[in-house]
Amino acid sequence: MKILHTADWHIGKKLHKHDLSPDFDLFIIWLCNCIQENKVELLLISGDVFDLANPSSEARKQYYRALLKLRNLDCKIILTGGNHDSPAMLDAPGEILKELDMHVIGSLRKNLEDCIIPVKGKSGKIELVVAALPYLRDADLRSAGEGNTYEDRLEVIRMGIQNTFLGAAEICKTKFPDIPALAMGHLYAAGVETSESERDIQIGNQAAFHASQFGDFFNYIALGHIHKPQKVNAPVPTYYSGSPIPLSFSERKDEKRVLILDTEKAWIPESIPIPVFRKLLKISGTLSELNSKLLVLESNEALNSLIELEMIETQFDANKIYELDKLNELFDQPGFEIVKSKATFLNQTKGASELYANSQQLEDLKPRDVFLELIAKQEYNEEMKNDILSAFDELLEEVHATESSKQI
Template sequence: MKILHTADWHIGKKLHKHELSKDFDLFIKWLCKTILEQKIDVLIVSGDVFDLANPSSEARKQYYRALMQLRKLNCKIIVTGGNHDSPAMLDAPREILRELDMHVIGGLPKNLEDAIIPVSKNGKTEVVIAAIPFLRDSDLRTANDGATYEDRLKAIRKGIQNTFFDAAEICGKKFPGVPALAMGHLFAAGAETSESERDIQIGNQAAFNALQFGEYFNYIALGHIHKPQKLSAAVPAYYSGSPLPLSFSERKDEKRILILDTKKGWTPESLPVPVFRKLLRITGNIETLKLKLSVLEDHHELDSLIELELKEEHYDAQKIYELDELATSFKTAGYEIVKHRADFENRIKGAAEIYGDSRQLEDLKPKEVFTQLIAEHHYDPETEKELTAAFDELLEEVQQTDKNPE
């Protein structure tokens, strides 16, 4: 049996307000071709299907179009929700999709057995998949789990471990002797992140040790981290990474999907995803920027997106004006400057300047603002930890709330 592992599609994602819908359409076209060529039996998507909990109507249409394209390939499809997804929104068409041999697990079911999916081939169960979605705080902790910061972290880690152990026990009892695979969407200790992942489970402080997955599952198919990588675990555990670069920090990552052939074993083959759009970060003084932009050659594929960074030794308001002029007047077919900023080496910036005109609102993360504010007060370390933990939990709750459109 051949299984294709991918994750973190982030349908509806905008990169500095630039739509990436065309990129996703090209990825799905390539994915369908790959599934046919590789004779894939099962496609698993480990969370963050959408970029927002309340995606736009266009993003939802794109999701269903993708599912219908994939459905034509006679490939079983299993999708789990991530921290960006609304469990209720993903789960809503669950019964209809199941009739089409698509299993969508948006949030942790009340009965964990509902997340255990056997996969058959030629009338025989070849593998069983524990489709575990992103585990929210309410799934992991109770009111009796302790009040201190460290107690909460331990309770979350223990809750994640218990969920995977319980899933393993169900697989063993219901499908003895059948190979088992687990899906998960979480932040594991030691994983290398990029700029585009959102902090989860108390600001990533509850990093889960991959050894706590145990030894039962033959493979752990993970989502959340956008950089493809292998974890140090007792069994093969991999982040497939996002198929598309979702921030400029990912511009050099080799995007990929992972393919398992259970006849050969449980070490996946890595298959690179084609580059549909280039992300360029151009840095230097004003003269260097002008030169580098002037030598770009026209092309007619998807526009290459440019992040322009002016680096000068001394502050000069005239240089900022020239940078703005350079960005607004730039016209080269096949390229678009989506962000520009200035960095002066010999200037100490105050807090007000850090969050002033030199940074756009979209560049600021709530955690950055909170950290800057809390730094202005003189709290003892334990109080600062408690305040930070409370902020992280509130932020996580806000980000995960399923906001109904008015």
């Protein structure tokens, strides 16, 4: 059986207020062709289908249009929820989609067996079993009273993830003996490379799950959450497919891909590169250098290239800030758009609040980073800081969970 692994679609994503829906449409057209050319029978989508827990009506339409295009290829689909997704929203049409050979697991089921999906081949026999595990929320893994210290609570979360995967493995082993098994997951595995666009999960990623804890039962583990495609050092083949399109300027150099498995040959996937539909360009230099670099740009992509400008000058000069704003306002080169600009002055002394104000925009900051700056200024001992940070992380997880439960 041929299987295609992808993840982190983030439908509805805006990059500095710039809509990326055309990028996703082009990806789906390419994906349909890829599935046909490679005769893929099973498509796995490992979480973060949407960028927001309460996506816009346009994002939802784009999601269903994509599913219908894929369904027309006679390809089975298994889709799991990620930390950005609303479990209730994904699960709502589940019974209808199941009739179309699409299995959607937005939330961890009370009965873990309901996350285990047998997949039949063309012969009508079960050829594969998939443990479709979505993003595991704090509430899925521990009760509020467990763990006395911050590290205790992190360890409870790590053990909760491990027990979920081992429990799924045991069900596969018992109910489907001698049938190859594959697991899906959406989490942060220790040691992987991240980008700016990933939201902190499982208490600020400090509960990073060690890949050895997956166990050695599954033939392959299809992961989502990390946008940079990469292999995880684990007892069995374990991979992040990465996001199909760049979602932040930190991903501009990533080689986006999908992964294809041929179970008749091996469980090591083949990497299939995704075409570049638009470029993300980060251009730095003095004001004079920025003007020169912008003049020599050449476009050859399907969509407009997006530009992040950083003016770097030695001495502070308010006139140069004005000139940078003017450069943004007057820039009009076909095939290119400036979506962000900032000014950095090397010899300017800055306090913490000034540093944020001048070198970062509000949309760039993460709540945890701001909170860390705040408590760094207080005279707390290390134990007190850890307790305060633990309380903040739990509140942040609650906020994320509340966002995920909202429906229109």
